[in-house]
Amino acid sequence: xxxxxxxxxxxxxxxxxxxxFNCTYSNSASQSFFWYRQDCRKEPKLLMSVYSSGNEDxxxxxxxxxxxxxxxxxxxxxxxxxxxxYLCAVRAxxxxxxxFGKGTxxxxxx
Amino acid sequence: xxxxxxxxRHKVTEMGQEVTMRCQPILGHNTVFWYRQTMMxxxxxxxxxxxxxxxxDSGMPKDRFSAEMxxxxxxxxxxxxxxxxxxxxxxCASRAAAQETQYFGPGTRLxxx
Numbered sequence: 340x341x342x343x344x345x346x347x348x349x350x351x352x353x354x355x356x357x358x359x360f361n362c363t364y365s366n367s368a369s370q371s372f373f374w375y376r377q378d379c380r381k382e383p384k385l386l387m388s389v390y391s392s393g394n395e396d397x398x399x400x401x402x403x404x405x406x407x408x409x410x411x412x413x414x415x416x417x418x419x420x421x422x423x424x425y426l427c428a429v430r431a432x433x434x435x436x437x438x439f440g441k442g443t444x445x446x447x448x449x
Numbered sequence: 450x451x452x453x454x455x456x457x458r459h460k461v462t463e464m465g466q467e468v469t470m471r472c473q474p475i476l477g478h479n480t481v482f483w484y485r486q487t488m489m490x491x492x493x494x495x496x497x498x499x500x501x502x503x504x505x506d507s508g509m510p511k512d513r514f515s516a517e518m519x520x521x522x523x524x525x526x527x528x529x530x531x532x533x534x535x536x537x538x539x540x541c542a543s544r545a546a547a548q549e550t551q552y553f554g555p556g557t558r559l560x561x562x
Contacts, residue, residue, distance in 0.1 A: 341491075371549055382540055382553035383492070426492065435480050435544070436505060437551060441491035 342366055343429050345440035353448055356417050360443045362427030363409045371430040372403055372410045376423045377442065383426055386412075417447045451475045453554035455541050461560045467529040470557045472541030473522055481524045482542040482551060483509075483516055492540070498524065531561045 345362045352358045364372075372389035387394065389401040389410050400413040410427055424442040431438070454473045462468055474481045482497040496506035496516040506516060513532070518524045528535055538558050542551040 373549070382555050384553065385550050388549065430549070434505065435499065436482060436494045436497055438494070439484075439492040 341440070342438045343427060343440040345425075345427055345443045347441060347443060349444040349446055351446045351448060352417055354417055354419060356447075357413065357415045358417055358445065359411060359413045360425055360427075360445075361409050361411050362440050362443075363407075364427075364429045364438075365408070366429070366431055366438075367408065368432045369408075369429045370432045372401075373428040373430075373437070374399075374401055374410075374412050375426040375428055375439070377426055378423050383439075386425070414445075417445075419447050419449065421445060422447045453541055453543050453552050455539075455554035455557050457557055458555060459558045459560075461562065462531055463562050464532055465530040466561075467527065468531045468535075468559060468561075470526045470539055470541075470559075472524040472526075472543075472554055474524065474541070474543030475545075475552055476522070477545060478543035478552075479521075479546050480544045481518060482544075483524070483526050484540040484542065484553075486538045486540060486556075487536075495526070495539075528559075531559075533561045535559060536561050 374386040375383040376386045377383040393402040398415045426442045427440045428437040480499045483495040486492045495509040498518045501518045515527045538556045540556045541554045544551045
């Protein structure tokens, strides 16, 4: 069982829709949490960090639930340009490396 | 606009050949990571260095893979001998000492025939 798990999707949503992804992690000592975005045949790029208090960046909201060991990403008013794979990443208390989920594929359609 | 660079961007080789991939981290970043991405396994950590010292290479097949950082501006990942199952995209990433964000290079797409 992977340490970080995501629903691979694909999530097909119309423009303007709200979509949410969850990601679960197994290591309760995990310290830092992130959402990365990866476009087809490109490298992952940081979308946002996830803080204990939750955080929002425009149409994107990320939340952390330590008790249930999951993080979530909410995208409001989806745009065609949001179509991508969204990877969650978790860093343990010790070390600097990230454990990534396999990603959730999002396709926003006209 | 500082970026991680990787060479080559694409590599096609035959089974048994040696493959060397290179990475130039962002200037001033002291932690360098090597990841491998496949459809089946997703993005997996192979090894990483901090201040050029190897900290973790537990994700790397030791018999055929080796990673080095000969200086602060160059990290290398070598596969010898290569096998078809090594076909994947290999990403290098770097981060600064006091920051969490990892910046990824464009990757090396490796196909071993």
